[in-house]
Amino acid sequence: MRIGLFFGSFNPVHIGHLIIADTMATGTDLDQVWFVVSPQNPFKKNKNLLHEFDRLDMVERAIADNSKLKATDIEFSMPRPSYTIDTLVRLQEKYPAHQFKLIIGGDNLAQFPNWKNxxxxLEYFGLYVYPRPNSDPSPLEQHPNVRFVQAPLLDISATFIRECLKANxxxxxxxxxxxxxxxxxRKFYL
Structure with a gap:
């Protein structure tokens, strides 16, 4: 199977995440999209981060009715912070019959050269890129292993959701x- 990997803290998972995942799962050659719930993003320090099992639980509940979407806790047992390349290698070792592709937003493409390995x-996995507001141009846009996927332009942030909750x-x-x-x-984020 060809699996798209959608990494994130999902703190919390929201409809923007679900729309992108479903668009990738139904509008591309991907057979499934797996939400990789990250315990800690190496580029972010977040004191508002819910426990990883609560975030995984929310993702699993959100996608329970869609057989093309799956959640994985693969990073929970890995050293922290875990880097995308290490997770990709671990998944490839665990599921050698699958072909994995990394799903990222256009806003991350310009920063992608800063990522470990x-x-x-790019060489072994490749990228599926969805549009994001205010994305900077990237020299990787012409790379043969970078595929742009037409998807709704969404600007929903988990930070906004947490702020709404705090403001009731x-x-x-x-x-x-x-x-x-x-x-x-469960009174999350209060």
């Missing part, structure tokens, strides 16, 4: 209903 990621504002329609209920019931 970015040349190896509605997050209805921004997160899946099951995720919103879980956040409220």
């Amino acid at each position: 970015h040349e190896k990621i 504002r509605s997050i209805r329609y921004i997160v899946p209903e099951v995720v919103g209920e879980m956040i409220i019931r």
Whole structure:
């Protein structure tokens, strides 16, 4: 199978994530999209980060009705911070029959040369890139292993959702209903 890997902290998972994942899973040659829930992003320090198992639980609930989407906790047992190349190698070793592709936003493409072993990621895995607001141009746009995928231009951030919760504002329609209920019931981000 050809698997697209969608990395993120998903703190919380929201409809923007789900729309991109579904677009990749149904509008490309990918057979499935796996949400790789990252315990810690090497480029971010976030004191508002929920426990990784809570974030994984939210993702699993959000995608439960879609057989083309899956969540994985592969990074939970890896050294932290875990780097994308290390996770890709671990997944390839664990699932040698699968072909993995990395899904990133256009805003990350300009920064991609700063990633650990970015040349190896391009050579052995390749990128599926979706549009993001205010993306800077990148010299990698012409790379043969970079594929641009037409997708809705979404500007929804988990930070905005957390700010809404702290201000007691509605997050209805921004997160899946099951995720919103879980956040409220467990008093996440308050």
